[in-house]
Amino acid sequence: MTVPDTGEGARLDQWLSTQLGPNVSRNRVKAMIGAGEVRLNGGPAEPKRRLAAGDSVEWRMPEAEAAEPEPQDIPLNVLHEDEHLIVIDKPAGLVVHPGAGVPDGTLVNALLFHCGDTLSGIGGVKRPGIVHRLDKETSGVMVAAKNDAAHKALSKAFADHGRSGDLERSYLAVVWGTPNRMTGIIDAALGRSASDRMKRAVVREGRSDARRAVTHFAVKQQFGLQADATATASLVECRLETGRTHQIRVHMAHIGHPLIGDPVYGPGFRTKANILPEPVKSVVSGFSRQALHAATLAFQHPQNGELMRFEAPFPTDMRNLVNALKIL
Secondary structure, rough: OOOOHOOOEHHHHHHHHHHHHOOOOOOHHHHHHHOEEEEEEEEEOOOOEEOOOOOOOOOOOOOOOOOOOOOOOOOOOEEHHHHOEEEEEEEOOOOOOEEEOOOOOOOHHHHOOHHHHHOOOEEEOOOOOOOOOOOOOOOOOOOEOHHHHHHHHHHHHHHOOOOOOOOOEEEEEEEOOOOOOEEEEEOOOOOOOOOOOOOOOEEOOOOOOEEEEEEEEEEEEEEOOOOOOOOEEEEEEEEEEOOOOHHHHHHHOOOOEOOOOOOOOOOOHHHHHHHHOOOOHHHHHEEEEEEEEEEEEEEOOOOOOOEHHHHHHOOOOHHHHHHOOOOO
């Protein structure tokens, strides 16, 4: 393809990304260039090379790999299992499904080993049985489908967020400071961060990528409460009315109370641990993930309509964090 006048001065990777469309990421474009799949004026190409009008750019799209995840013997904490579904208490650090940079060692690999070939295939090659997900470093209750009928019913319930049926999801978060109200609703649209494509941010509702996001919160416990009603930290219950990526993490940071340990949305608060007394300081400083736990999940069984409710207790690291903060 010949670069038109409008492409004059553009970086090769940026220009090629616009030609290939929104379904091809910038990272994939760079990988294509690095693999020699892109030629500039008949020779090798560099991602940052500035283009001139009339340059010739040729590329070959490599075939997408549909690598099927392999079963792996990864221990699972199973809360319930029947012929239709499985409910597990996911540990922090476990990725839900294979993706960029994470080809295996995921919950999907563990489910394939545990469930054999009974998992629903409706979720696609890399996401069999998956109807919802938790961030890698978020612990707590998850459900996976074991047949297509269960997958469709559960997916519909999660997409609807319980508005037309019985679905309940509650999370417990340990945040810096304390909200100025004991209960509240955060209604703020989320979209891609302008400064970092991997992050989410509160954006104006009229933006093309804005998605409505609503979080209900209730302060359950305050740590280091002062006479002026401020506190060092709080245990907050969050209930989702919508299910956007990183929703709780972004919303709590938006109101000035990011999750303790959150390296993405609360890095500026990490130094607050330095003013804490020992042993609280050591526990908080050593907490290396966002303090978020999916504590409760309730839904109607897709086969018989029975209301099922599951709770996952705090994992050891969050229990130790809360116990340490109680000293304040």
